[in-house]
Amino acid sequence: MSVAAALCVSLPGALPFPIPYFAVLACIAIAAVGYIRIRRSHSSIPPIIVAAAGLTAEGLIAVFVGAANPAITSALVVISGGVIASVTVVVGITRRSIAPLVCCFVVAVVGMTMIQTMTGGPIQRPIAVSLIGWAFCVTLALWLGRMAPQTVRRITSMGQAYHAERQASEAEARRRQDARLLHDTVLATLTLLAHSGLGVHEHALREQAAEDATLLRQLRMGLTPDPSSSGDYNLKPVNESTLGNTLESVKQRFRRMGLEVNWHGAGHVFLPSETLDAFLLALAECLENVRRHSGVDQAHVTITDDDETVRAMVTDAGVGFDLGTVEPSRLGFAESIVARLRDVGGNARLFSSPGSGTTVVLEVPK
DSSP states (O other), rough: OOOHHHHHHHHTTSOOTTTTHHHHHHHHHHHHHHHHHHOOOOHHHHHHHHHHHHHHHHHHHHOOOSSSHHHHHHOOOOOHIIIIITTTHHHHOHHHHHHHHHHHHHHHHHHHHHHHHTTOOOOOHHHHHHHHHHHHHHHHHHHHHHHHHHHHHHHHHHHHHHHHHHHHHHHHHHHHHHHHHHHTTTTHHHHHHHTTTTOHHHHHHHHHHHHHHHHHHHHHHOOOOEETTTTEEOOOOSSSEEEEEHHHHHHHHHHHHTOOOEEEEEOOOOOEEHHHHHHOOOOOOHHHHIIIIOOOSEEEEEEEEEESSSEEEEEEOOOOOOGSSSSSTOHHHHHIIIIHHTTTTEEEEEOOOTTTTHHHHHHEOO
């Protein structure tokens, strides 16, 4: 509206040049600046500045214009029904703002009427257009005042729903992680105890139980242990680690448990900490399945990599099994291996048949 008013007073012959023209133009510019300040401030001063600047522009036109012309009539209509009336939209219709807005309306319309009368210009049409502008601005202000709180409430409700959904997702992710962790450690140890530690030296079983007890104490204290290698957890996350530094700990752990693990292929492969943890824990679960179900005491792990992927192939020459007999709900393979690798963008494939041993291929991105 301020731009439209400035264009109207800038038409040739609208205002004497230069002092009257620049004085009215300055008032319009002040009104425009007031609108900018209204958007950035909750103070009542900027709306007053806008209204005062618009009324001053009308007063200057009344002083400097001797005879009416279409450009001046258009400028008065825009200032009265646009520049000043738009304050209602920005300020809003409230109990505190009604009185000042009514004063602005009366002064703006009366001032325009007086100027048109003094200069001999038309009255009815400019007043009608100005009233339409005020009616539109008041209607828009009332509508915005009613819809804005509803919109804020909806946005707040959506934010709360998103926050609740995020918390639920994080809780589910923690629950699944805890289930995998307990399956890989405490549950494995309890299974050994249930079978009287068959095939495992008493000292190794006692050491493994002590590690699991430490882990449970950490969880009970509210800590979130990070796995550094299969079966071992600490509270010091690392940004990047080499695979060769951690495979030996996996080998030593299963040697204590009675399973000899033979490593082949690359060992000096760098992986991000999160990917390395998932890869090693899935690998350890494969070896735990070999120890518990294959009927042999030896497994082979072959590590290979290319530009994008690190792979581990775990093989044994044990009894094997029919893949169709594996229940989808089995936590060991579905969660501790497949889901764990998928969480970091990896994958797992299982190959086996009765009497022909088992092969599991694990893949993670670099």
